[in-house]
Amino acid sequence: MEKRLLLTPGPTMVPPEVAAAEAQPIIHHRAPEFDPIFMRVQEGLQYVFQTKNPVVILASSGTGAMECALTGVCSPGDKVICIEGGKFGERWGEIAKAFGMNPIREAVEWGTSVQPDRIKELLEENPDAKAVCITHCETSTGVLTDVKAIADVVSKTDALLLVDAVSSLGAEELRMDEWKVDMVVTGSQKALMLPPGLAFVALSQRAIERSQKATCASYYFSLKKYLKNLEKKTTPYTPAISLILALEKSLEMIKKEGLENIWARHAKLSSAIQAGVQALGLKIYSQVASHVVTPIWVPEGIEGKAIPKKLRDKYGVTIAGGQAQLEGKIIRIATLGYATLFDATTGICALEIVLKELGYKFEEGAGIRAALKVFMEK
Ligand code: PMP
Numbered sequence: 001m002e003k004r005l006l007l008t009p010g011p012t013m014v015p016p017e018v019a020a021a022e023a024q025p026i027i028h029h030r031a032p033e034f035d036p037i038f039m040r041v042q043e044g045l046q047y048v049f050q051t052k053n054p055v056v057i058l059a060s061s062g063t064g065a066m067e068c069a070l071t072g073v074c075s076p077g078d079k080v081i082c083i084e085g086g087k088f089g090e091r092w093g094e095i096a097k098a099f100g101m102n103p104i105r106e107a108v109e110w111g112t113s114v115q116p117d118r119i120k121e122l123l124e125e126n127p128d129a130k131a132v133c134i135t136h137c138e139t140s141t142g143v144l145t146d147v148k149a150i151a152d153v154v155s156k157t158d159a160l161l162l163v164d165a166v167s168s169l170g171a172e173e174l175r176m177d178e179w180k181v182d183m184v185v186t187g188s189q190k191a192l193m194l195p196p197g198l199a200f201v202a203l204s205q206r207a208i209e210r211s212q213k214a215t216c217a218s219y220y221f222s223l224k225k226y227l228k229n230l231e232k233k234t235t236p237y238t239p240a241i242s243l244i245l246a247l248e249k250s251l252e253m254i255k256k257e258g259l260e261n262i263w264a265r266h267a268k269l270s271s272a273i274q275a276g277v278q279a280l281g282l283k284i285y286s287q288v289a290s291h292v293v294t295p296i297w298v299p300e301g302i303e304g305k306a307i308p309k310k311l312r313d314k315y316g317v318t319i320a321g322g323q324a325q326l327e328g329k330i331i332r333i334a335t336l337g338y339a340t341l342f343d344a345t346t347g348i349c350a351l352e353i354v355l356k357e358l359g360y361k362f363e364e365g366a367g368i369r370a371a372l373k374v375f376m377e378k
Contacts, residue, residue: 004316007347009139009167009293011189011196012337014246018193021249022242029239037248038233044251048192048259049184049202050175056201056226059240062166062187064221065199067095069162069183070133071216072223073207076100078130081122081159083114087140087323088164092133099216104129110141110325111295113288116149123157130210131160137168140323142286142295142332144172148179155180160207166190167292170254171266171336182207188243191262191292193250193337198243201226266291269335269344272374276348277333279370280355280362285330293320293334302358304328310354317350341375 006013027033045055058064070092074080078101082093085108096103104126108114114134123129132154137144147163154161160182165174169184170191176184181204188198201223203211211223225236254262270291274284277296285295298304304321305328311317322330333351335344348367355362 002316004318005343005346006318007333007335007339007343008318008320009190009332009334009336010187012191012193012334013339014195015193015250015253015338017253018246018249022195022246024242024245026241029234029241034241035233037244041244041248041251042233044248044255045200045202048170048251048254049200050259051177051202051204053177053203053205053208054227054230056203056223056230057235057239057244058199058201058221058226059197059237059243060199060221061189061196062164062185062199063091065166065185065187065201066091066164068199068218068221068223068226069185069201070095070101070131071099071214071218071221072201073160073162073183073210073214074099074101074130075213075215077102079104079126079128081106081119081126081129081132083108083119083132083134083145085113085141085143086110086135086138088138088166089135092135092162092164096133101216111143111286113138113143113145114150116146116153119150120153123153123159127157129159131162133162134164136163136165136174137172137290137292139167139293140326142290142293143288144168144290144292145288147174147181151179151181160210167336168290170259170262171292172290173263176202177204180204188247191266191337192247193253194243194246197240198247203227263291266335268374269339269341270294272341272344272371273333273335273347275374276344276367276371277351279366280352285326292336293332295322295326295330295332297330298328299355299360302355302360304331306358307331307351307354310357311350315350315353317347319347345371
């Protein structure tokens with residue numbers, strides 16, 4: 001028998017009640033019955049983003065929201081500071097380049113995060129920069145960036161702060177309005193507990209104003225068009241109706257549990273994973289570990305790619321391997337979105353079994369005991 005467990009930093013597991021909501025008969029998005037659903041979804045999104053402004057909903061993956069956000073507030077030739085400490089940070093620079101902007105690509109050592117003082121220096125060196133693009137949780141390295149401190153620096157300048165929170169929104173604390181963040185983008189397939197296919201762009205008043213002057217080429221992802229349609233409580237094109245029905249349900253679940261409790265749950269689950277793997281003698285890769293995903297060095301003498309492969313093929317447990325320069329060198333375990341203590345402990349349990357099969361020497365049961373201890377402690 002096969003029972004699958006997804007411990008990846010997206011896509012993540014979908015609660016049965018969300019899947020059931022998605023399976024409802026299709027309703028028409030221009031019919032009156034869709035209006036209250038769209039309104040409830042807007043309200044729920046504002047809660048998750050911690051903003052009073054409307055949130056744009058796109059039928060795309062998270063990258064579409066990154067493109068929509070950046071092209072929506074910038075023009076060709078604009079200087080854009082892009083912080084690149086991993087695969088996803090690099091994407092901001094690539095988008096800026098593709099649309100004829102002038103990206104200032106700041107490389108940050110993988111496994112570490114950019115410091116707010118460095119952002120301050122970059123803005124002093126580039127006073128004409130129109131935007132600063134950062135990644136909240138750099139999913140490829142597991143590193144968390146201090147958005148609050150960076151927003152404090154950027155909000156005092158004319159540059160807008162764009163935050164890729166594709167893997168972190170709803171898992172890590174992020175208070176958009178209070179922290180003065182201009183744009184936050186995310187995707188549906190992470191902490192929002194939905195299948196892939198929806199992406200979101202939230203904007204500050206400053207960003208909304210800037211969007212009216214931006215002249216980057218775009219058509220389907222024209223931010224201006226989405227904002228104009230939001231005034232009429234709709235989207236310019238056919239929305240992914242079934243996913244929006246599912247979103248209504250997941251937002252209801254998020255509201256019921258409470259954001260602070262959800263952030264705390266993610267913190268606890270990732271602590272359990274960290275404690276578990278460290279008790280097995282494994283080392284954490286990143287210096288500033290997020291609660292989204294735990295990156296772990298593959299122990300010496302073990303074939304890196306064999307761990308996720310065996311876990312998935314033999315035991316039905318999917319974790320992530322390393323990307324780009326980290327391929328085969330790290331594994332990444334996530335307890336993101338619809339995850340509980342039993343998912344975390346099952347993950348450690350399966351890891352122990354596979355590590356033993358691969359010939360790694362450790363004290364059997366030490367990982368699972370350490371992980372459980374995190375939950376047993378007051
Ligand atoms: N940014 C981050 C931080 C991500 O984790 C991901 C997805 N792994 C993306 C961007 C890209 O999102 P998508 O694959 O949904 O386009």
